[in-house]
Amino acid sequence: MSKKLLLKNDHIPNINQLAVYRQHGGYAVLENTLKNSNPENVLEEVKKSGLRGRGGAGFPTGLKWSFLARPEGVSRYLVCNADESEPGTFKDRYLMERIPHLLIEGMILSSFALGAKTSYIYIRGEYFYVARILEVAIAEAYAAGLLGKNIMGSGFDHDCYVQVGAGAYICGEETALLESLEGKRGNPRIKPPFPAVAGLYGCPTVVNNVETIAAVVPILELGGDEYAKIGIGKSTGTKLISASGHINKPGVYEIELGLPVEEFIYSEQYCGGIRGGRKLKAVVAGGSSVPILPTELILKTANGEPRLMSYESLGDGGFASGTMLGSGGFIVMDEDTSIVKNLYTFARFYHHESCGQCSPCREGTGWMEKIIHKILDGHGTMQDIDLLWDIQSKIEGKTICPLGEAAAWPVAAAIRHFRSEFESYVQNPENIKDIKHYYRLQN
Numbered sequence: 001m002s003k004k005l006l007l008k009n010d011h012i013p014n015i016n017q018l019a020v021y022r023q024h025g026g027y028a029v030l031e032n033t034l035k036n037s038n039p040e041n042v043l044e045e046v047k048k049s050g051l052r053g054r055g056g057a058g059f060p061t062g063l064k065w066s067f068l069a070r071p072e073g074v075s076r077y078l079v080c081n082a083d084e085s086e087p088g089t090f091k092d093r094y095l096m097e098r099i100p101h102l103l104i105e106g107m108i109l110s111s112f113a114l115g116a117k118t119s120y121i122y123i124r125g126e127y128f129y130v131a132r133i134l135e136v137a138i139a140e141a142y143a144a145g146l147l148g149k150n151i152m153g154s155g156f157d158h159d160c161y162v163q164v165g166a167g168a169y170i171c172g173e174e175t176a177l178l179e180s181l182e183g184k185r186g187n188p189r190i191k192p193p194f195p196a197v198a199g200l201y202g203c204p205t206v207v208n209n210v211e212t213i214a215a216v217v218p219i220l221e222l223g224g225d226e227y228a229k230i231g232i233g234k235s236t237g238t239k240l241i242s243a244s245g246h247i248n249k250p251g252v253y254e255i256e257l258g259l260p261v262e263e264f265i266y267s268e269q270y271c272g273g274i275r276g277g278r279k280l281k282a283v284v285a286g287g288s289s290v291p292i293l294p295t296e297l298i299l300k301t302a303n304g305e306p307r308l309m310s311y312e313s314l315g316d317g318g319f320a321s322g323t324m325l326g327s328g329g330f331i332v333m334d335e336d337t338s339i340v341k342n343l344y345t346f347a348r349f350y351h352h353e354s355c356g357q358c359s360p361c362r363e364g365t366g367w368m369e370k371i372i373h374k375i376l377d378g379h380g381t382m383q384d385i386d387l388l389w390d391i392q393s394k395i396e397g398k399t400i401c402p403l404g405e406a407a408a409w410p411v412a413a414a415i416r417h418f419r420s421e422f423e424s425y426v427q428n429p430e431n432i433k434d435i436k437h438y439y440r441l442q443n
C-alpha cells in the first residue's frame with residue numbers, strides 16, 4: 001500500500017526546475033498525448049480511471065468533464081482551484097511547492113481534453129510564495145514551447161495564468177472563486193446554471209482541484225484501466241493526505257486508497273503513532289468540515305470492520321457513525337484534547353468566513369460561536385446544548401453553498417459523539433478556569 005504516483009519524485013533536489021523535471025520523465029506524457037492521442041481519448045482515459053475530485057466532494061472527474069457545454073465559437077476555460085483554505089489541509093501547497101510542473105503538465109493535458117485555450121490557477125493570497133514558484137515554472141514552460149502557440153508542434157495553443165486571491169475561505173467554493181477571478185466580491189452563485197454551462201465570464205468552465213488536475217498525468221501515463229486497479233472499489237488511485245495534530249510525524253503523505261486508518265495513524269511509514277505515547281481520542285478525517293469521529297469509530301466501522309482510507313469506508317454508517325474523506329485534511333487528537341474547545345476554534349472560523357448572503361448561515365454560524373463560547377466561559381446550561389443542536393439542524397440544506405453545512409456538521413458530530421463533554425463543562429464550570437482565561441483573552 002505504498003504506491004506513489006504524484007509524489008514519486010518529490011525527494012529529488014530541484015525537481016521544481018523544468019530541466020530536472022524533464023530529466024525524470026516530466027512532459028513525456030504531454031508529448032506522447034499531443035502526438036499520438038486526441039481530446040476524446042484523454043477524456044475516455046480519465047473516465048476509465050475512476051478519478052474522483054480531490055477538492056472534497058469526490059465527484060467523478062470524467063463525468064464532470066463530459067458535462068462541459070461545447071457551443072460553437074464560445075471559449076471554454078479550465079480553472080484550477082488552489083485556494084486550499086480548509087483547516088487541516090495543506091497537500092496542494094506541498095505539491096505546487098515541490099513539483100509545480102506536475103500541475104502545469106496536468107493543466108495542459110486537461111485543457112487539451114476540454115478544448116480550453118486558456119486556463120487559470122486561482123491560488124489563495126497567503127500562498128504568495130507558492131504563486132511565485134508557479135509563475136517561474138510557467139515562464140520556463142513558455143520558454144520551452146510547452147505553453148503558448150502550437151505546443152510541441154501539435155497545433156494546440158494554450159495559455160495558463162496564475163491569479164492570487166485575497167485569502168478568503170469562501171473563494172474556494174467554485175462559483176465564489178469564479179466571481180473573484182472576474183474581479184468581483186467572492187460570493188457564491190446560485191446553481192444552476194453550473195459552471196460547466198455558464199462559468200467564467202459566462203462561458204463553459206471546469207473547476208478542478210490541484211491534486212485532481214495533477215493526477216491526470218499518471219492516469220495518462222498508466223492508462224485509465226491500470227490506474228483504476230490502484231485503490232479500492234470506487235475509490236481508485238492514490239490520495240494526498242495532510243496529516244496534522246498530535247502525531248509523531250505530521251506531514252503530507254501519498255497513500256493508496258484503501259489503506260486501513262489504523263495503519264495510517266500508527267505505522268512508521270506514515271503518522272508514526274500518537275505523540276508521547278498517549279491514547280487516541282478522536283480524528284477529523286477530511287478537513288474541519290467533516291464530522292469528527294471518536295477512536296472506536298475511526299478505527300472500525302459500526303459493524304466492526306476495519307475503517308479504510310476510502311470514500312466508501314469513511315462514509316460507512318452515514319453521519320450516525322461515519323464521516324467523509326473530504327479534502328484529506330487528517331487531524332488527529334489525543335486523549336488530552338478538549339473537543340468543545342476545538343469545536344469553538346472551528347465555529348469561530350466558519351462565522352468569520354461566512355459571506356453573509358444566506359440568513360441560516362450568516363446568523364447560525366454567529367449563534368453557534370456565541371453559544372459554544374458561553375459554555376466554555378462557564379455560563380452554559382443544558383438547554384444551550386439542545387439549542388446548539390437545534391441551530392445546526394436548521395442550516396443544512398437551506399443555503400446557497402455548502403459552507404453552511406461545513407459549519408453545521410462539526411457541531412452536530414461533536415454533540416453526537418461527545419455530548420458528555422459539553423455536559424461536564426456545564427455541570428463543572430469551576431474546572432474550566434484556564435479555558436475561561438484563554439478565551440477571554442481572545443475576545
Ligand SMILES: Cc1cc2nc3c(=O)[nH]c(=O)nc-3n(C[C@H](O)[C@H](O)[C@H](O)COP(=O)(O)O)c2cc1C
Pocket residue numbers: 052053054055056057058059061064081082083084085086169170171172173174175207208209210212213401402403406
Ligand atoms: C466553502 C467551500 C470551500 C471550498 N474550498 C475548496 C478549496 O480550497 N479547494 C478545492 O479544490 N475545493 C474547494 N471546495 C470545493 C469546490 O467548490 C469544488 O467542488 C472543487 O474545486 C471541485 O474540484 P474537484 O472536482 O477536482 O474536487 C470548497 C467548497 C466550499 C463549499
Ligand code: SF4
Pocket residue numbers: 170187188353354355356357358359361362399400401402403404
Ligand atoms: S451558505 Fe454561507 S457562505 Fe455560502 S452563500 Fe450562504 S451565507 Fe454565503
